[in-house]
Amino acid sequence: MRDFNVSDVIEPVKKLCIEANTILPEDVKKKLLDAKEKETSPVGKEVLAQIEENMEISATEKLPLCQDTGFAVLFVEAGQDVHFVGGDITDAINEGVRQGYTDGYLRKSIVDDPVVERKNTKDNTPAVIHWSIVPGDKVKITVAPKGGGSENMSTVKMMKPADGLNGIKDFVVEWVRNAGGNPCPPVVVGVGVGGTFEKVAFLAKKALLRDIGDRNPNPVFADAEKEVLERINKTGVGPMGLGGKTTALEVYFETHPCHIASMPVAINVNCHAARHQSVIL
Amino acid sequence: MSERKKITAPFADEVVKELKMGDGVLMSGVIYTARDAAHKKLVELINEGKELPFDMQGAVIYYVGPSPAPPGYAIGSAGPTTSYRMDPYAPLLIEHGMKGMIGKGQRNQAVLDAMQKYGAVYFAATGGTAALIARSIKKAEVIAYPELGAEAIRRLEVEDFPCIVANDAHGGNLFAEGPEKYKEA
Ligand code: SF4
Numbered sequence: 001m002r003d004f005n006v007s008d009v010i011e012p013v014k015k016l017c018i019e020a021n022t023i024l025p026e027d028v029k030k031k032l033l034d035a036k037e038k039e040t041s042p043v044g045k046e047v048l049a050q051i052e053e054n055m056e057i058s059a060t061e062k063l064p065l066c067q068d069t070g071f072a073v074l075f076v077e078a079g080q081d082v083h084f085v086g087g088d089i090t091d092a093i094n095e096g097v098r099q100g101y102t103d104g105y106l107r108k109s110i111v112d113d114p115v116v117e118r119k120n121t122k123d124n125t126p127a128v129i130h131w132s133i134v135p136g137d138k139v140k141i142t143v144a145p146k147g148g149g150s151e152n153m154s155t156v157k158m159m160k161p162a163d164g165l166n167g168i169k170d171f172v173v174e175w176v177r178n179a180g181g182n183p184c185p186p187v188v189v190g191v192g193v194g195g196t197f198e199k200v201a202f203l204a205k206k207a208l209l210r211d212i213g214d215r216n217p218n219p220v221f222a223d224a225e226k227e228v229l230e231r232i233n234k235t236g237v238g239p240m241g242l243g244g245k246t247t248a249l250e251v252y253f254e255t256h257p258c259h260i261a262s263m264p265v266a267i268n269v270n271c272h273a274a275r276h277q278s279v280i281l
Numbered sequence: 282m283s284e285r286k287k288i289t290a291p292f293a294d295e296v297v298k299e300l301k302m303g304d305g306v307l308m309s310g311v312i313y314t315a316r317d318a319a320h321k322k323l324v325e326l327i328n329e330g331k332e333l334p335f336d337m338q339g340a341v342i343y344y345v346g347p348s349p350a351p352p353g354y355a356i357g358s359a360g361p362t363t364s365y366r367m368d369p370y371a372p373l374l375i376e377h378g379m380k381g382m383i384g385k386g387q388r389n390q391a392v393l394d395a396m397q398k399y400g401a402v403y404f405a406a407t408g409g410t411a412a413l414i415a416r417s418i419k420k421a422e423v424i425a426y427p428e429l430g431a432e433a434i435r436r437l438e439v440e441d442f443p444c445i446v447a448n449d450a451h452g453g454n455l456f457a458e459g460p461e462k463y464k465e466a
Binding site (some may be wrong): 040041043044046047050051053054057058061062063064065066067068069105106107108109120122147148149152180181182184231234235236237238239240241242243244245271272273 | 303305345346347348349350351354357358359360362363365385386387405407408409410411412413415416430431443445447455456458459460461462463464465466
């Protein structure tokens with residue numbers, strides 16, 4: 001057993017919140033630059049050039065890439081040999097988020113009650129935390145700030161097993177086409193297939209953490225990822241929905257065994273500000 | 282996009298008429314920020330016949346909720362938010378003199394109809410280029426509803442704010458025609 005003082009997550013979580021919001025992962029950056037070269041629409045090229053310039057400014061001036069610095073979504077993999085001591089680990093994570101969003105001049109976008117009062121919590125807490133227990137005695141924390149614009153363009157559909165893989169592919173392509181410019185294309189599309197109603201949404205979200213070009217280990221789904229990506233880029237939606245060849249940067253499928261009666265499918269859309277940063281403690 | 286039209290806000294109908302779908306624009310002058318919560322309040326004021334916090338004649342509204350300004354900055358990051366959330370309110374504001382809107386994503390038919398009827402332009406700014414856009418904002422001042430925080434109404438002085446005419450007052454719609462042109466499947 002390794003004793004792990006919960007206060008030791010505060011500083012790393014704070015840093016991750018700030019870094020994730022100002023620096024895009026290298027693979028996403030590279031993919032965006034490639035896309036700019038290949039884009040044939042002048043308006044699309046201009047949009048991608050602005051995105052490139054923005055990445056440079058935010059990295060040098062430490063300003064957030066996007067003013068919507070998102071919901072703080074965290075994935076925490078805790079080793080089963082870790083023993084958290086010194087307080088409540090969830091409180092400690094939220095303290096890190098609070099400090100990151102306050103000291104980092106990030107926008108506070110969370111309201112306490114989702115319907116009636118909608119009063120801002122003023123420090124971007126509480127975070128959404130997805131826990132998993134893994135072998136070992138380390139703690140891996142990933143912060144993936146999620147913007148409202150692209151999150152609003154996400155969905156879950158309880159499809160019929162008879163709809164098959166073709167049904168899923170069509171559903172995803174048409175969904176992204178209809179989202180148009182709203183989720184800030186070029187987008188990254190996380191597709192969850194299988195499991196239950198809540199599991200499939202989690203899979204779609206988790207898919208967004210993958211690296212560009214990292215394919216599903218099952219060749220059937222790897223091919224589906226490539227095909228759907230190609231088809232989305234043929235919709236013409238283009239950068240910011242203004243027309244062009246770059247509508248998505250990547251499509252990732254994550255699957256899970258499922259019930260004989262069901263075939264749940266979830267689509268979680270991420271914008272070109274596909275932000276996430278991790279640390280292992 | 283090589284040629285960009287330079288315009289100054291607020292602006293009159295002559296400017297509205299000249300702007301065409303797909304034009305690259307550098308906007309200077311004074312614009313106002315408002316998101317859903319502020320729009321709701323503006324519409325309530327109009328319906329109650331009360332005075333608005335700024336002159337709507339020729340005004341440009343930018344749909345944005347900026348991040349906090351770090352020391353030494355006029356404003357934090359300030360990119361556009363998704364415009365469709367303002368669709369229920371925009372036609373009334375257009376009817377009352379608003380000439381321009383800056384945001385991201387497509388608008389509904391009611392907004393497009395009002396734009397054609399009264400003459401107004403919808404500019405698309407690039408979502409997620411908030412640090413870049415912040416550079417063109419020289420001054421920012423909260424003029425109404427400070428309690429709304431990021432959603433308060435701000436008066437912005439801008440210089441060469443980069444945007445693209447997405448919908449003009451003549452029915453041109455880049456969100457429809459752009460994708461149609463590049464569509465292969
Ligand atoms: S969808 Fe993404 S890039 Fe667009 S405004 Fe929201 S967080 Fe920013």
